[in-house]
Amino acid sequence: MSEILIRNASTVLTMDDTRRELSQVDIRLRDGVIAEIGSDLVSDAEVIQAAGCVVTPGLVNTHHHLYQSMTRAVPGGQDALLFGWLQTLYPIWSRFGPEEMFVSAQVGLAELALSGCTLTSDHLYLYPNGARLDDTIHAAAEVGMRFHPTHGSMSIGESDGGLPPDSLVENEADILNESIRLIDRFHDASEGSMVRVGVAPCSPFSVSRDLMRDAAILARDKGVMMHTHLAENEEDISYSLEKFGCRPGQYAQDLGWVGDDVWHAHCVKLDGREIDLFAKSRTGVAHCPCSNCRLGSGIAPVRAMRDAGVKVGLGVDGSASNDTGNLVLEARQSMLLQRVSQGADAMSAREALEIATRGGAEVLGRDDCGQIAVGKRADIAIWDVTGIESAGSWDPAALLLAGPTKVRDLFVEGKQIVRDGHVTTLDVPKVIERQNALALTLAG
Numbered sequence: 001m002s003e004i005l006i007r008n009a010s011t012v013l014t015m016d017d018t019r020r021e022l023s024q025v026d027i028r029l030r031d032g033v034i035a036e037i038g039s040d041l042v043s044d045a046e047v048i049q050a051a052g053c054v055v056t057p058g059l060v061n062t063h064h065h066l067y068q069s070m071t072r073a074v075p076g077g078q079d080a081l082l083f084g085w086l087q088t089l090y091p092i093w094s095r096f097g098p099e100e101m102f103v104s105a106q107v108g109l110a111e112l113a114l115s116g117c118t119l120t121s122d123h124l125y126l127y128p129n130g131a132r133l134d135d136t137i138h139a140a141a142e143v144g145m146r147f148h149p150t151h152g153s154m155s156i157g158e159s160d161g162g163l164p165p166d167s168l169v170e171n172e173a174d175i176l177n178e179s180i181r182l183i184d185r186f187h188d189a190s191e192g193s194m195v196r197v198g199v200a201p202c203s204p205f206s207v208s209r210d211l212m213r214d215a216a217i218l219a220r221d222k223g224v225m226m227h228t229h230l231a232e233n234e235e236d237i238s239y240s241l242e243k244f245g246c247r248p249g250q251y252a253q254d255l256g257w258v259g260d261d262v263w264h265a266h267c268v269k270l271d272g273r274e275i276d277l278f279a280k281s282r283t284g285v286a287h288c289p290c291s292n293c294r295l296g297s298g299i300a301p302v303r304a305m306r307d308a309g310v311k312v313g314l315g316v317d318g319s320a321s322n323d324t325g326n327l328v329l330e331a332r333q334s335m336l337l338q339r340v341s342q343g344a345d346a347m348s349a350r351e352a353l354e355i356a357t358r359g360g361a362e363v364l365g366r367d368d369c370g371q372i373a374v375g376k377r378a379d380i381a382i383w384d385v386t387g388i389e390s391a392g393s394w395d396p397a398a399l400l401l402a403g404p405t406k407v408r409d410l411f412v413e414g415k416q417i418v419r420d421g422h423v424t425t426l427d428v429p430k431v432i433e434r435q436n437a438l439a440l441t442l443a444g
């Protein structure tokens, strides 16, 4: 039995069914679950003092490419649009191997943890030189992050009219067999699961219709979720109209890619009919505001999606297109970006935080996560609001307006993985040193 008592939190933003905000309360974590919430709780467990802190559910990241943390701010990719950016980076990524995948994932996961993230998905869609999804799964286990890795893939190379070089694409039968191996080896559907595998062809412009359809059939047969990139920018829409004769929403629907078990990254260019389709079918969206800004892709219609009832979560997206991986800053950016297009009342700090927590958990099919309520998993972020960022704030619980951009403490499944602003599960300086050495070799 493991037990922790979070004592005397100034404010708890529960994100529970009635979105309660509690003051001066204790939270007792027991065996990975939130066991009790109240005042003056009695326990002989380890006590974490939370006076002067805002406590929230752990943040949920619904879209990432962890491996890209090793290719941040690459010259030549810094100012390109999506397709040109990809063509700059593909040759570099083709030199990755298992160690690059593992170390870059350690860095990406540690960075996420420091920004309050307790559950992340990852989309790995290239496997050069013996790299495998297993490399990132091992990194997440080491960090202690709840992890939804997705088995990505690319099958249409340059010589077949696709975007990636032929050296990075795989045979479609091999792709499906590897998905089966990964699901059978790692997927855990149980409540409180630390690893759930998804199936994730990279995008409509890098795999065939057949693979999209077969991947959906496989995912449903295995009872796992499906993920891809969709409607990211104008180039993406033009490609869909030209190659498939329809918009991305139609393409997704035709191939079985809508439903409660599907979430699509970006969706910047969804039109009104596609938003209705996603709402009716309970299809999820991973909104990635910083990446959309960085690549000039546009502003996703998140206000319209939320109003229509679409499930929306947040994603930092890969660190080659962000280039940071700070999830609480991503939440702030989502709030700001809706205001740019829709006005200052388009999204509150609390709604953006809800998208970053409960919203993401809903997108990933995790009704056991994303809220602070008795019986839910003990994934908890503690934010110290006694520092300079919150000094003078009249509403410290409006974290995204004036609050820290790093957590003080973080718990996943009741286990502490960040303490006093430091990751407890990794030797971070050593990992950074290795990451920089490997990046230097790739650059050479």
Ligand SMILES: [Zn+2]
Binding pocket: 063, 064, 065, 123, 229, 265, 317, 318
């Ligand atoms: Zn992406």
